[in-house]
Amino acid sequence: MNVIPGSAFGTGLHSTTKLAAELLRKVDCRGKDVIDIGTGSGILSVLAKKLGANRVCALDNDNLSIEKAEETAILNNVDIEIRLSDLLSVVGENESFDILVSNIVAEVLIQLMKDPKFDKVLKENGFVIFSGIIESKERSIMEQAKEVDLVLKDRTEDGSWIALMFQKKT
Secondary structure, three states, X not given: OOOOOOOOOOOOOOHHHHHHHHHHHXXXXXXXXXXXXXXXXXXXXXXXXXXXXXEEEEEEOOHHHHHHHHHHHHHOOOOOEEEEOOOOOOOOOOXXXXXXXXXXXXHHHHHHHHOOOHHHHEEEEEEEEEEEEEHHHHHHHHHHHHHOXXXXXXXXXXXXXXXXXXXXXX
8 A cells, every 4th residue: 555644644654544454454345335534644545445345435624634635546546535524514415335434533533423414324234443542532432332323343452542343233
């Protein structure tokens, strides 16, 4: 995987990115629709596409991240949709995904789960991969996940960083 380090967050070398990538590899991406919220450099979106995802939609609220994600996609010769968006604001009413991945701080992950579109954006039995969680925030993430009918399927950690994989209850 190729990425040119720049001013956008994420080169793929940070522990949280590695943890999210590890969980993405465990989920079968082949033929699936994936949404990457807070894409940064686009590394997780590119990985999902290289793992066989049908459609990948990368969202970020930062113009520099959008530019960097576009560069990363071109550099890796993959086609991903990249949109400027504050969390799920630009996701259409009829858009839904099999896998949602987000590598951002716990407070934003909680805000994401509270978004009214969150339930609709995830298909039945869909998977959610959250990374960027520090140990002291894990419980808050778990409590909010329970509120939105997510069931913990996997957990991985590296030092003080934690990544969690959930599946939507049917």
